[in-house]
Amino acid sequence: MWFFKKKKSLEFPKFWLDYAQQFEEKLPQEVLGNTFVVLDTETTGLNLTKDRMLCIGAIKLTNNAISIKESLEIYIEQEHYDSESAEIHGILKRSKKEQFSELDALQQFLAYAKNHVLVGHHVSFDIAMINAALRRNGLPHLKNKTLDTGLLYKRTLLISSVLRKKESYSLDELADKFRISKKDRHTALGDALITAIAFLAIIEKLKPKNLKDLFQKQNPPKFGL
């Protein structure tokens, strides 16, 4: 297997190789020993081939603390443009914020995310969006492990036939439940912060033994006899 990888890797730019290299190192076992990268993307829509990312927002969570100056907020130059969703996100095509090309943005994101666990609300969408962008630039998919606050939140709820659980819970519902201000909702970095605080509250409720246990808690509980 390894020689396929080696052969291919010659074609990849240095920043990708640097990124990939970091996965040779193992993640710490303890939940608290890890740095989590909480991310959110704002996109022009939900279509993975047609739509594009407008902005990536991410923050680092180390030992229950978030350092503001270490957060990431990258706006991406747009060719494809859908006026409907831009209205929601308030990011206009030629806004005054500094913008980067998609490749630059990916490069910055990979350098930032390193081998840390990526956390997001319904994270699979954000990951798929980033992967689609990587593919467009001739790069492989993200290698990071992921945690979904949407799935984890469900595990914090009571196991009882009395409570009617929903299929999925929105970030708004989580914010209400944990009394998190929704002031910057629908900006990438603002949503990432809400997700991060909800993530911390969830971890406190679930009390995972270690990182592996936390990953397993994304699945519904198993019942044995």
Add this chain to the structure above:
Amino acid sequence: MKNTISERVADFLKKYPPFNILAEHQLQKLAYEVTIIHKENNSIVFAEKEAPHNYFYVVHKGAVALTKKGSQHILDICDEGDIFGLRPLMAHEKYKLQATVREETILYAIPIEEFKPIALENHQVGDFLIESFASNTRNPYSIKHRGKLYGVSNDGEGTAENKLLDLQPVRYSTNLVTCTEETQIKVLANAMSLNSVGCILVTKNGLPIGIITDKDLRNKVATGMVPITKNAKAIMSTPVITYPKELTITQAQMALMKSRISHLCLTEDGTTDTPAVGILSKHDVMVALGNNPSVLMRAIKRATDSKRLRTIRHSIINLLQGYLEQNIPMGLVSKIISELNDATIKQVIQVCIGQMETPPPAKFTWLAMGSQGRGEQLLTTDQDNAILYEDVPEDKKEETQSYFLALGNRISVELNHIGFEYCPAEMMASNPLWCHSLQEWKEVTSHWMGNPGPDEVLLSSIFFDFNVTYGEKALADELSLHIFENAKKYPQFLTHLASGALQNPSPSGFFRDFLVEQDGAHKDFFDLKLRALMPIIDAARVLILSHSIKSINNTAERYEKLAELEPKNQELYTACSFASKALLKFRTKQGLLHNDSGRFIALDQLNKEEKIKLKRTFKTIKEIQELIQVRFQVKNLLR
């Protein structure tokens, strides 16, 4: 540099001193350097004698208690927007207090290196800090009252606290109700009732010249001495005794005692030649001392927002702690604390109704369920509540339900803010399943009683302890009546309810040792609620329901009533009543100790005497369970 988050942090800080004095660019720069820290309940931010951190802290959400080592006495509680841990950084000394998180808290840690140059450069910021350090208060500009313990003992610790108190400026009401000399007595009395104040200030050209209190109205008008048609001048006390507004609590106490009056008038410079700025009543001073239930009750009734109610709740918890330390009988304690909790909820409901755009479209009652309904909620546990409203015509149904759902939602959010956690099973009035009209509730309860599966039994065991907190009592009575009729109609329901009461796992094992949890977050802890409290509570409910006794919800009181009704079982019921009180006390003490609901007990932390006490209740639990098993023929039930 700034980003979306730093802008949000700056927006928050800007509301509180000294950050409100900073220039926009300074604040933005400072906010960019902030670290957001999440602390779980009971974790320590810094310990006494710890070397100073590189940061000082601002509470964004939650609460942090400052304590001195070896003492349970809380010196201060920092709430939203309060700064702590700054002084040691400025003075380069070690922390003198311990900061413990009292609930899930988010802190903003601000690096001292960034803040110091700003403080040195900006005189106003420097002044604020000097003033706040000198006066020993966190924030000299907006003083909130501090909770003090019930019956502080006379040791050194206590006097140290009193010293702090001496320096505390008093909180007075700035809502001045005034009239002129010519105002008619009837008019001014109306104004006093309208504003619910006990005194009115008589002013002339903006300066205070006299004061009229409730006492004046009673002694001079109601006795017929002065006819009600006369004006203010005839009954006012003059000249007004005035004091400067920078009064400390101790000074205010002295002043009130010295001149034997119930209200002080505070003016700009303390003389009658400057306009009045506030009125200070005896009650304000009592609240500041905050260790008396009747004073807290009045404070609750006067509170107009949840922020104020939140601080009152802290005082209630302190009061509870004091009661337990002094070994005051549990029955009395639970009554007082439940009354205070009830009043708090009532006040929240009242405030929320006021905030709705229209008054309620129909009569309704707010029902407290579960432990709160039974009057056994000493600590803040979950909110279990429901709304019951009167039947409305078919065409108004939807509209009415959506109104009450919106109201329920608002109330439950406010309660959560004060410190009542959300119910994990969402048994709250904001849930459409727990917000019904009388007819709907009758249908729902009939369904539960007619088809008693495990869920229905569970739901009814929670709901049937309902108690009216607010609103029309008649509606709840009608529902109770309906439930009793149904209990007679479906005798098998009681059997199922009894079987539910027997399903809780046993508290002790074969060798009479405690059974602890086998796994999960509470491994090796003893589940006091599930294994000891629930069986005894459930048993009381079945028995009292079988006797069709309504409006006795408290478990201990239920057993007392049962002892009265069944003299032959008197001994057992009295024992149950004692056991339920003892267990409740256990739970409360454990809860206060660990600042949680007190449900799980670490057995190795109990002393011998406590363990024996706990075990003694198990025998009673076993006996009452046997009684239920025989009486309701649970054995015949296919399980």
